[in-house]
Amino acid sequence: MLEAVAVSKGFPGVQALSDVNLTVAPGEIVAVVGENGAGKSTLMKILAGVQVPDAGTLRLNAREIRFASVDAAQQAGIVLIHQELNLAEGLDVAANIFLGREPRVGGPLGLISSRIYSDAATIMQRLGLDVSPRAAVADLSLGQRQLVEIARALSLQSRYLIFDEPTSSLTERETERLFTVIRQLRADGVGILYISHRLKEVCALSDRVVVLRDGRNAGDLLREDVTHEALISRMVGRELKQFFHRDQAATLATASAEPIVRVRDVRWSASQKAGISFDLRPGEVVGMAGLMGAGRTELAETLFGIRRRLAGTVEIAGRMIDVRSASNAVEAGVLLVPEDRRRQGLVIDFAIRENIGLPSLGHWNRLRMVDRRREQETSLMLRDKLRIRTPHVEQIVGLLSGGNQQKVVLGKWLAREPKLLLLDEPTRGVDVGAKAEIYEIMNELAKQGVAVLMISSDLEEILGVSDRILVMHEQQLAGTLTREQATEQAIMHLATGGMGNS
Amino acid sequence: MKKLIGLLLFAIGLYLAVFVKVPEGNDNRTKNNVNMARRMSQLGIVSLGAGTLIIAGGIDLSIGSFMGLCATVLAVGMQRQGWSPPQAIAVVLGMGVVVGLIHGLLVTKLRLPAFIVTLCGLFIYRGLARWWAGDANAGIGPGMFKRAFSEATPLGLPVEFVYLVIAAIVFYLLLQRSIYGRYLYAIGSNELAAKYSGIRVDRYKIFAYVLCSLTAAFYSMMHLAEVASVSPSNVGSMLELYAIAGAVIGGCSLRGGEGNVLGIILGASILTLLQAVVSFWDVPQSLEYAAIGGALLVGAIMDEVLRRRGPATAHG
Numbered sequence: 076m077l078e079a080v081a082v083s084k085g086f087p088g089v090q091a092l093s094d095v096n097l098t099v100a101p102g103e104i105v106a107v108v109g110e111n112g113a114g115k116s117t118l119m120k121i122l123a124g125v126q127v128p129d130a131g132t133l134r135l136n137a138r139e140i141r142f143a144s145v146d147a148a149q150q151a152g153i154v155l156i157h158q159e160l161n162l163a164e165g166l167d168v169a170a171n172i173f174l175g176r177e178p179r180v181g182g183p184l185g186l187i188s189s190r191i192y193s194d195a196a197t198i199m200q201r202l203g204l205d206v207s208p209r210a211a212v213a214d215l216s217l218g219q220r221q222l223v224e225i226a227r228a229l230s231l232q233s234r235y236l237i238f239d240e241p242t243s244s245l246t247e248r249e250t251e252r253l254f255t256v257i258r259q260l261r262a263d264g265v266g267i268l269y270i271s272h273r274l275k276e277v278c279a280l281s282d283r284v285v286v287l288r289d290g291r292n293a294g295d296l297l298r299e300d301v302t303h304e305a306l307i308s309r310m311v312g313r314e315l316k317q318f319f320h321r322d323q324a325a326t327l328a329t330a331s332a333e334p335i336v337r338v339r340d341v342r343w344s345a346s347q348k349a350g351i352s353f354d355l356r357p358g359e360v361v362g363m364a365g366l367m368g369a370g371r372t373e374l375a376e377t378l379f380g381i382r383r384r385l386a387g388t389v390e391i392a393g394r395m396i397d398v399r400s401a402s403n404a405v406e407a408g409v410l411l412v413p414e415d416r417r418r419q420g421l422v423i424d425f426a427i428r429e430n431i432g433l434p435s436l437g438h439w440n441r442l443r444m445v446d447r448r449r450e451q452e453t454s455l456m457l458r459d460k461l462r463i464r465t466p467h468v469e470q471i472v473g474l475l476s477g478g479n480q481q482k483v484v485l486g487k488w489l490a491r492e493p494k495l496l497l498l499d500e501p502t503r504g505v506d507v508g509a510k511a512e513i514y515e516i517m518n519e520l521a522k523q524g525v526a527v528l529m530i531s532s533d534l535e536e537i538l539g540v541s542d543r544i545l546v547m548h549e550q551q552l553a554g555t556l557t558r559e560q561a562t563e564q565a566i567m568h569l570a571t572g573g574m575g576n577s
Numbered sequence: 578m579k580k581l582i583g584l585l586l587f588a589i590g591l592y593l594a595v596f597v598k599v600p601e602g603n604d605n606r607t608k609n610n611v612n613m614a615r616r617m618s619q620l621g622i623v624s625l626g627a628g629t630l631i632i633a634g635g636i637d638l639s640i641g642s643f644m645g646l647c648a649t650v651l652a653v654g655m656q657r658q659g660w661s662p663p664q665a666i667a668v669v670l671g672m673g674v675v676v677g678l679i680h681g682l683l684v685t686k687l688r689l690p691a692f693i694v695t696l697c698g699l700f701i702y703r704g705l706a707r708w709w710a711g712d713a714n715a716g717i718g719p720g721m722f723k724r725a726f727s728e729a730t731p732l733g734l735p736v737e738f739v740y741l742v743i744a745a746i747v748f749y750l751l752l753q754r755s756i757y758g759r760y761l762y763a764i765g766s767n768e769l770a771a772k773y774s775g776i777r778v779d780r781y782k783i784f785a786y787v788l789c790s791l792t793a794a795f796y797s798m799m800h801l802a803e804v805a806s807v808s809p810s811n812v813g814s815m816l817e818l819y820a821i822a823g824a825v826i827g828g829c830s831l832r833g834g835e836g837n838v839l840g841i842i843l844g845a846s847i848l849t850l851l852q853a854v855v856s857f858w859d860v861p862q863s864l865e866y867a868a869i870g871g872a873l874l875v876g877a878i879m880d881e882v883l884r885r886r887g888p889a890t891a892h893g
């Protein structure tokens with residue numbers, strides 16, 4: 076039994092945890108839920124020896140334990156899979172999985188045995204990670220990297236495994252696979268702690284759910300008592316309106332407008348069989364579904380000018396735009412909330428204020444000086460609007476909780492005036508309350524005549540917020556579904572290569 | 578802030594160490610002060626250029642040779658080819674822009690590592706300087722050029738110091754007040770995020786290379802004006818290391834994205850003062866580098882120890 080008893084932890088300006096209790100037994104899956112910044116990751120880091128609590132005790136099998144380091148925790152059999160990825164990008168997959176524990180040959184020479192690749196392949200297969208163990212991590216997609224992290228943890232043969240939002244960048248299929256592995260681990264007597272903002276997963280997987288709110292225990296529910304509503308009301312401490320649904324009237328209102336965005340035959344790779352063409356109308360929220368690797372991110376990056384467009388045209392508000400760089404795109408009103416917030420979305424060492432100002436500074440001041448006042452005001456305004464949990468906007472974004480970091484990425488662009496807003500998995504790692512707020516913001520922008528294109532792997536989300544759904548399959552547009560036609564089955568059918576009806 | 582105070586205290590300590598060794602009388606102390614101010618101003622200016630580039634995540638190893646080439650071109654031009662000082666200045670500043678552009682373009686467009694590009698520059702400019710001067714010393718006589726860059730004493734201050742103040746203000750506005758500065762920090766910290774924010778990353782990186790080469794060119798004017806005659810085969814050798822060291826001591830991280838103007842200037846002052854300490858405390862000339870290196874190492878160790886004892890920051 077692994078226990079945290081009355082654990083507290085404070086950071087400058089925030090009390091992340093106050094007197095929190097948590098237990099997990101061998102062979103049990105305990106989910107931990109809570110809003111962004113509720114203290115989930117902090118609690119897990121304490122259990123895994125990453126951070127030291129200010130007060131409280133940890134016990135393993137009723138013996139008090141105190142970890143001086145991550146290593147010590149791993150020795151004791153407790154392993155944390157971080158919310159944010161920590162991989163050595165230049166090394167290959169196998170090297171990452173066994174980093175520090177490489178199978179050796181040659182005694183004191185310490186040569187790495189080639190067994191590393193077959194060992195890695197075994198674990199990868201278990202997870203359904205379908206790449207070569209020799210592939211460089213830098214070449215993997217975000218979801219694949221996530222699986223590498225998990226593979227690394229599995230290779231440690233631990234007794235307690237902690238997953239901090241493991242599925243946020245996985246596809247449905249990978250998620251299912253991971254669940255199978257987790258259940259198998261439970262059967263082997265491993266204790267599992269599992270953090271997720273996807274309540275559906277939580278309901279499906281866990282034996283027990285622990286709710287945190289503002290760094291305190293706010294509920295401990297047994298499997299049979301777990302419902303969406305019960306969780307949400309404990310998480311946010313108030314009733315929240317049901318899952319967001321886009322207004323039917325809004326869909327109808329946009330249906331007849333002249334398109335504001337016309338994409339014709341756009342290609343970014345020579346291997347594409349045909350180019351991609353579609354229209355977006357002002358005020359429309361269009362979802363883009365597809366499996367991982369279907370080319371959704373590539374398409375968004377091409378429209379944003381980060382990726383070279385090989386062929387095709389993009390017309391916005393009647394003007395052909397020649398986006399050869401992101402700055403061109405921004406000038407033309409095309410904005411992108413990228414997929415990987417820590418690498419692409421944020422300057423981790425910058426304050427919230429500086430990150431929010433980054434894309435707008437040049438726009439604000441003719442003298443090319445930093446307009447500190449405006450930057451400050453804008454970030455305060457956005458902090459309130461997006462409910463970014465932080466003592467002040469001078470906080471370094473690297474120290475924010477994952478979901479709050481995502482809100483800062485979104486905030487960067489809300490200070491500008493988009494015509495086409497591209498969102499790549501915008502609600503990844505975002506709590507239910509904040510998700511609703513993000514949808515609200517998308518809606519508001521749409522009302523102002525912006526065309527919103529949202530990429531998401533969360534079908535429930537796609538179905539809930541879109542007026543229309545584009546489905547991609549193997550770098551092609553596999554089809555378009557209207558709201559009436561759209562069901563999970565219809566989307567999956569197209570996404571897996573079934574024939575379209577567009 | 579704490580770092581700046583530490584640097585300041587270190588600099589004051591070194592200054593006192595020099596001060597007690599300077600013989601009294603005959604204006605010795607004033608002369609020495611003026612001399613050190615000159616040194617420190619020259620190094621400070623070129624450190625500002627190097628520091629700006631380091632903040633943007635770049636590096637320039639060719640500063641010393643390039644400044645040597647500039648000094649040679651200046652001397653040869655004015656002495657043998659009859660250029661007027663303004664002409665010579667224009668040529669050298671033009672060279673600064675062109676060389677910075679070349680470095681920047683090679684690094685951004687061809688994606689060559691900055692280390693390689695500027696290391697090649699280090700060899701190339703030195704060779705060009707020797708060839709241009711026919712491998713002979715070149716010098717200038719007294720006149721307007723010497724006055725403008727070394728002998729003048731506006732307000733009783735060495736003119737180099739005035740240049741440093743101007744440079745400090747310009748770089749302060751640029752780095753810490755203007756959007757360009759913010760972009761340079763962003764690029765140095767996370768180039769990809771800067772790109773995804775719609776910043777023209779390549780353009781600003783090139784700009785940083787140009788600034789760096791320009792300060793090296795400017796240094797060559799002050800240097801030639803002061804010493805009057807240069808030997809193309811060694812003028813400015815090791816200057817790049819002093820400039821980089823000044824910036825790094827002043828708080829610039831070679832990983833980019835860190836550092837500020839005041840720190841860089843303090844870093845350059847500390848180096849200058851260390852040199853003075855070495856010469857006044859009768860350390861054998863041959864040990865100069867070893868002494869400076871040792872002192873810097875001790876400083877770096879102390880800095881790290883103090884940092885560890887400060888509030889711990891965890892990364893998740």
Ligand SMILES: Nc1ncnc2c1ncn2[C@@H]1O[C@H](COP(=O)(O)OP(=O)(O)OP(=O)(O)O)[C@@H](O)[C@H]1O
Pocket residue numbers: 086087089090091109110111112113114115116117118158464465474475476477478479504506890891892893
């Ligand atoms: N190293 C740190 N320094 C300062 N504040 C921190 C640090 N780590 C976490 N915090 C703050 O502590 C609070 C709890 O953060 P934590 O990461 O545990 O939240 P979380 O529940 O995991 O949220 P999310 O769902 O967004 O991942 C947040 O307000 C966060 O900003």
Ligand SMILES: [Mg+2]
Pocket residue numbers: 115116117158239476477478
């Ligand atoms: Mg978290």
